[in-house]
Amino acid sequence: MSEERVGFFTDTSVCIGCKACEVACKEWNAIPEDGLSLTAMSYDNTEALGASTWRHVAFIEQPKPEGRTQLPLADGESGSDVRWLMSSDVCKHCTHAACLDVCPTGSLFRTEFGTVVVQEDICNGCGYCVPACPYGVIEQRPRDGRAFKCTMCYDRLGAGQEPACAKACPTESIQFGPLDELRERAALRVDQLHDAGVPGAQLYGHDPDDGVGGDGAFFLLLDEPEVYGLPPDPVVTTRDLPAMWKHAGAAALSLLGGVAVSFALAGRGRR
Numbered sequence: 605m606s607e608e609r610v611g612f613f614t615d616t617s618v619c620i621g622c623k624a625c626e627v628a629c630k631e632w633n634a635i636p637e638d639g640l641s642l643t644a645m646s647y648d649n650t651e652a653l654g655a656s657t658w659r660h661v662a663f664i665e666q667p668k669p670e671g672r673t674q675l676p677l678a679d680g681e682s683g684s685d686v687r688w689l690m691s692s693d694v695c696k697h698c699t700h701a702a703c704l705d706v707c708p709t710g711s712l713f714r715t716e717f718g719t720v721v722v723q724e725d726i727c728n729g730c731g732y733c734v735p736a737c738p739y740g741v742i743e744q745r746p747r748d749g750r751a752f753k754c755t756m757c758y759d760r761l762g763a764g765q766e767p768a769c770a771k772a773c774p775t776e777s778i779q780f781g782p783l784d785e786l787r788e789r790a791a792l793r794v795d796q797l798h799d800a801g802v803p804g805a806q807l808y809g810h811d812p813d814d815g816v817g818g819d820g821a822f823f824l825l826l827d828e829p830e831v832y833g834l835p836p837d838p839v840v841t842t843r844d845l846p847a848m849w850k851h852a853g854a855a856a857l858s859l860l861g862g863v864a865v866s867f868a869l870a871g872r873g874r875r
């Protein structure tokens with residue numbers, strides 16, 4: 605990695621659900637439309653991240669939690685018993701990225717910025733990366749089978765620009781920059797929210813000691829990760845591969861040894 609590692613800090617406490625990030629991502633990366641259907645379940649008609657949705661703004665409607673204070677801005681606004689949680693999800697650009705570990709063609713690679721990028725002209729459509737991702741981010745496009753996901757606007761980073769989603773976000777819910785700086789900023793923001801009476805504020809994906817070595821794209825959430833459809837304890841799915849190869853190697857060696865002994869005994873019997 606020749607450059608400083610960069611990333612996203614998505615502060616969901618200031619997301620207003622405008623979806624400017626989704627639109628900017630689609631426009632900049634020329635991503636095809638992925639169905640203009642209405643789910644009739646929520647205001648969220650994009651539903652999930654996918655081959656043609658590299659940013660997805662989740663709209664979560666939930667009863668106001670008892671004993672917990674709302675964000676000061678939302679207090680007393682409507683007298684409603686429900687609250688909205690909005691969060692712009694994206695590829696986590698994991699420190700230990702299983703998608704990258706299993707890719708046989710080198711289509712997925714780690715960039716000089718520490719991000720994880722998939723190259724559409726090298727992907728052969730094998731799909732190994734899809735079940736390997738612990739977050740369910742990467743997906744094959746049904747029309748041609750190749751895998752696609754967020755590149756953190758690799759072309760823009762190369763030109764010294766920030767990713768399109770961060771540039772378009774009107775509330776600075778999506779912040780881009782050197783990862784260490786973002787982690788410091790995020791810790792201060794959590795303290796600020798706790799002091800303001802929002803005890804549910806918590807960081808997700810910021811910890812380099814978690815099961816994926818920390819994410820290059822991490823979040824400030826206002827409730828538990830499961831509420832946002834995020835796994836509470838993600839683990840790099842290729843974690844056990846070295847041990848599995850060691851066991852497979854030992855089994856193959858003992859099999860070969862057994863075959864050799866059988867041949868030797870059979871040869872001695874014929875003499």
Ligand code: SF4
Nearest residue numbers: 695696697698703737
């Ligand atoms: S979130 Fe999934 S697709 Fe993104 S880098 Fe991690 S393993 Fe790969």
Ligand code: SF4
Nearest residue numbers: 619620622623625773
């Ligand atoms: S652009 Fe910013 S405020 Fe609008 S939905 Fe995306 S993250 Fe939220």
